[in-house]
Amino acid sequence: MPQYKQFPLPDTAEGLTEAEILTWHVKPGDTVTVNQIIVEIETAKAAVELPCPWAGVVTELLAEPGQTVEVGVPIITIDTDPGGAAAPTAPAPAAAEANGTSSGKIGEEMPGGRIATLVGYGPKSGAAKRRARKDAPAAAKAAAAAITPAAPVVAAPAPVAPPVAAPAPAPASASAPGGYVPLAKPPVRKLAKDLGVDLHALTGSGPGGVITREDVESAVAAPVPAAPSVVDSGSRERRVPIKGVRKATAQAMVDSAFTAPHVTEFLTVDVTPMMELRARLKNAPEFRGVKLTPLAFCAKAVVLAARRTPDVNATWDSATNEIVYKDYVHLGIAAATPRGLVVPKVRDADRMSLKELAIALDELATVARDGKTAPADMMNGTITITNVGVFGVDTGTPILNPGESAILALGAIRDMPWVVDGEIKIRKVCQLALSFDHRVVDGQQGSQFLADVGALLADPGIAMTY
DSSP states (O other): OOOEEEEEOOOOSTTOOEEEEEEESOOTTOEEOTTOEEEEEEOSSOEEEEEOSSOEEEEEEOSOTTOEEETTSEEEEEESOTTSSOOOSSOOOOHHHHHTOOOOOTTSEETTTEEOOSSSOOSBTTSOOOOOOTTSOHHHHHHHHHOOOSSOOOOOSSOOOOOOOOOOOOOGGGOOTTSOOOOBOHHHHHHHHHHTOOGGGOOOOSGGGOBOHHHHHHHHHSOOOOOOOOOOOOSOOOOOOOOHHHHHHHHHHHHHHTTSOEEEEEEEEEOHHHHHHHHHHHTSGGGTTOOOOHHHHHHHHHHHHHHHOGGGGOEEETTTTEEEOOSSOOEEEEEEETTEEEOOEETTGGGOOHHHHHHHHHHHHHHHHTTOOOGGGGSSOSEEEEOGGGGTOOOOOOOOOTTOSEEEEEOOOEEEEEEETTEEEEEEEEEEEEEEETTTOOHHHHHHHHHHHHHHHHOGGGGGGO
């Protein structure tokens, strides 16, 4: 007999609550194998590819590209025993659900009401309930309270307790004020979108108030009142939903700006000696093939200077009313990607040589540009560098990453007149800007750290004294 299983969206990173479906790599009727990549999603951190937990045949995709789905909501149905009878419209409930037990396989309900996922067990299946609309019919209210099945369920051969199926996922953009989400399957939502029908204005004729294809087509056929004339703006505006990386970045910056009291200091540095050393090292055999950038020298200077001023590498813990000093440096590097700003980390950067740092930074940038940075690689940083110089910008006032106490902006390196031994000469000059959390870092400590970084870039030989 066919064995139908629904794969719920897993928590791919600590604290993930939702993700957007980017691209499906399979379609109904495709045969899949265990660990085959079936879909690419975008979380608040990065794009992530999800493998299939079972082998079988895809019977239904429960979410469309561009749709935002909550963790724990099913996104695909798979027949793990395709040699059975013809596929029904919805998966039959497993016997384990009837007697309250489970094998603990991915996608199945565990004791206590949690769903086993690729990472952890996800949220409890009964945690997310739809809020009934105040003016909705009584049947629809009851269905929203009990979580309406996505489709009719095949009856079991023996009397069993009524199964509870996952709710039909709905795009976040469909939500109306008050939290009401129209009940409709993804194909029906797409039809309504293509025909310009507002699902909030419809009353579903399906089981439990689910909106059907016929409901949408009837709404199109019905006469509508003439809309008041409006002035055409000439389509000179675009509206882009705020989600994914952009949404997470915006929230993090707001939280940081209005939580940590920022102080920013600036320093202009003659980095000619650093640039001369860089030119010599690029020709050295041990650096052959290594992309040695000014950012690598700045990263090395930051981790060395942090030894003398550990406060810049500490964290303010409001929950325990403590300052947490860290004997390691997880160096964040702000990177611009097609999906927005991300800050992947170089773990234990303080233990790396200049060459190791240069290689790590090159790999980090490549992965970030491809949008493949793992969510875990963007968490738990201790201090950050933002290289605004690559855009030809001299400097700025960077905002702290939440949970960190300092961020350094590295400006563009320019040929400028500079006084050397009483004479004006053309030198390689750049500007540094350090923002720090004044709750953790005092002015003297921030100034000392910035001066140390500048001194190491102006005369790399000083590193011998650290």
